[in-house]
Amino acid sequence: MKFNIAIIGTGNVAWHLSSALENAGHVITEIYGRDLEKAEKIASRLYGTEAQDHLDFTESQANLYVMAVSDQAIGELAEAIILPEESMLLHTSGNMALDILSYSSADYTGILYPLQSFTKGREIGFEEVPFLLETMESKALRILKKLCESLSSPYYVVPSKERRAIHVAAVFASNFTNHLIGISESIIKRQGLEFDMLKPLIIEQVNKTLQLGAKAAQTGPAKREDFDTLENHHDFLHYNAQLAEIYRLISQDIIDSNQL
């Protein structure tokens, strides 16, 4: 099943999703951007796609409208957008509930949230982009599933409450691990050493974590309850009280997990 799709937004998700949808055989009819130049930049990479900076889609051939914009902009755009009949409006946010689309003129609404981190310039295969889906209508759900299947993307149908849990989990697994690696880098560089020395360990650790599970893959002084080393490390971090407290708190949580 091939769709005519309009993309609302010009950020990283819009950039990656529009190419992937076109490669999957769909037609990207329009790209909307408040900044027309940005919309034109994306449209120029696609086949026969129009760029536009107004929200009137009454003349559009699209039946699917995918909003890939900031959380703050979704509600306002959903109200302002003028859609043809029998159209379906989607947002791609992990945070926003489905009912933020309820003031739109769309006949169907849904959520198509890619559980992945997009960066302009980094290619990513959509078979590595799981989608979380939500909608109230069974016809709309069929369309969302077809869309994911056309991208070879895994998908999970989850209500908003579970989507929130997944988003919290993603913050721990992605945003926070990134920050901890950043802390690690700052400690190494403070000594004038090369961070490269830690990269093989980081790669092996994450492979092991994903293969064996975090419980089996846990090592280190907190796991061993080696309190001498824990105290020694905590002292080492005296130059930054917040870092020392992060060290103490995560170590305590590892020690507590040993009892489970």
Place this chain on the structure above:
Amino acid sequence: MKFNIAIIGTGNVAWHLSSALENAGHVITEIYGRDLEKAEKIASRLYGTEAQDHLDFTESQANLYVMAVSDQAIGELAEAIILPEESMLLHTSGNMALDILSYSSADYTGILYPLQSFTKGREIGFEEVPFLLETMESKALRILKKLCESLSSPYYVVPSKERRAIHVAAVFASNFTNHLIGISESIIKRQGLEFDMLKPLIIEQVNKTLQLGAKAAQTGPAKREDFDTLENHHDFLHYNAQLAEIYRLISQDIIDSNQL
């Protein structure tokens, strides 16, 4: 340059290092284990290696003695081991200083610390095992470097103080990231959902972090200073005060980093 090497210990490091050293063309003359059966298990995988459960090496052909034992055991074993003349004794710990070997009868002492996480049954290429080296004698340093070169392993000569910093950094980058992924898994499973959905994100994030650096790769609500989402997530974690506090503290540290 080929060495005759005796391995003291039967854990994961002993297991991986003995095979790698033999593959690099060295001869593993003996494996020492307090538990002879364990030593025999490792020796049986090698060519002409003896297993022994006593510390008298006066008849050994080895000139290098590599201790791959727990931190607590190093000092005692170093004192007890009986070595032939012109022998060099190494330990492989990230935590222990060089002088813990000073009561040994070895002519040379040094540290050969593999900055990697070993697991029995997981193969690892030693070109992915950076070694941190330390010794007081220039002849011994040449031997340590030759040893690393024979394994195609990168190496860094670092004094004990810097080795401590690297160990703290490794705890953040490896032990703590593993635990945070474990927290993430617990949040997902608490909802009865499949953790597999998060794996592509974790893989892409760590690749991005290592390629772009953590600063450039940081995303998420704390980076965006999206206080509504931060509060929402913090509320979500009400069922575990320690998790909520970890969420708050790391988010605060990300926010503080935005100013740098």
